[in-house]
Amino acid sequence: MTMCCTKRLLLFVLLLSVSPTIWAQKNLTAYLQPQIAVNYKIAGSYSQNFSLASRNYIFSNEDFLLRARQLDLAHFSNLNIRDNQSIALGVQYRFRNNFEDKENELRTTQQYNIAQRPNAIRYGHRIRAEQRITQSLTTHRFRYRYAMDFPLIGEKLDLGEPYFVGSLENLLSVAKGTSPQYDTRLSGQVGWQLQGGLKLQMGIEYRLEDYSSSLPQNILFLLTSMQLSL
Template sequence: MSFIKTLGVAICLLLPITLRAQENLTGFWQPQAALDYDVTPNYGHNFSIANRSFFLRDGGFDFKSRQIDLAHFSKWTLKDNQSIALGIQYRFRDFFEDASNELRFTQQYNFTYRPLTVRYGHRFRSEQRITTNLTTYRFRYRFTLDFPLKGQKLNIGEPYFAGSAEQLLSVAQGNSSQYDFRLNGQIGWQLDKGLKLQTGIEYRFEEFTASVVQHVIFLLTTVQLSI
């Protein structure tokens, strides 16, 4: 309960910032579908498809598709609570606007632990984002937590909370380094043994060391199937 109260206070603090930042506030709606497939107990695949559409841009409402992302990860479990993964993603943007498509390679290490009811996680990622004219190297650290909202254990049909905070550094030849920060909070439901539904909000502070910080809000919906 103390965490929920803290989250509420954080939202109240962010709201005035959002209201003051209308001109540099962008809003996206991003539905996503993901499939987890275990080949062996220690090796598995993840496939996902996501569509990102504007709903708020330049101080006004504007519903328009921006991109489609197709991604695949191969994951190896090192221990019960540690894993490494390699990923590849292709972002289609030239269908929707005058922008380059993107090919992305990802390397990841993930560590989780659950001392009591709450599970904590640390994720480290490095990425190479390749477009027609530029290759950007990005380094990411994300802290996560999740816990059931009913009882001590998540059962079928019950809700849970998942939240995260992530710091990102992007570097590219000829460009200044870019620092981003992201806060994410979602409510999920364990609909069946291998089926989850999550919905929530992510708030991004992009280029937060610049004179003008870009504020981005995401409305997220994810369906995840594990087989």
């Protein structure tokens, strides 16, 4: 079962990344987004996470380019309420005005997460409520994500061996004076568990934004991340 899922998901990710149909879309924007994150336990079931991510244009308005778009600094406080369940509160600040003529954003997040591992594959369900606050508008966003991860070699993940992480997420954004916006996101990444609590991941994410409108937006991310657990 694991190998069958692996082959199908990796094939989809590969096709998505090279598909000429996606790159030919006039309403396509592509980004390169590297991220670094640090996770550490405070006491018992309480832990914290800090992350820094940079989003950079690599394809926009039918042209290839490399230009910074924004910088995101985020913090989450996590509390395990059961062996497989947790709740979290987060705050994020998005530096946008430094790179474009756009407003900076403060974001607060409330999260519930549950995970199950009936076999080698771990399944996760995440529910989030967010408040995206700018000087001119506050947008409330509600998110549900279904995710899975599993080792690509054998049934157990050992140091230095690769693993796969995939997710499907749906989002609803509502704000005063605007129509509701519906988005969906599909991502796949390959990672490696290294010594010293270090993880490296790379992959892609495809977003279909405002898909109920007459002109939905196609967004493609090339993702890289480094995570350190202390």
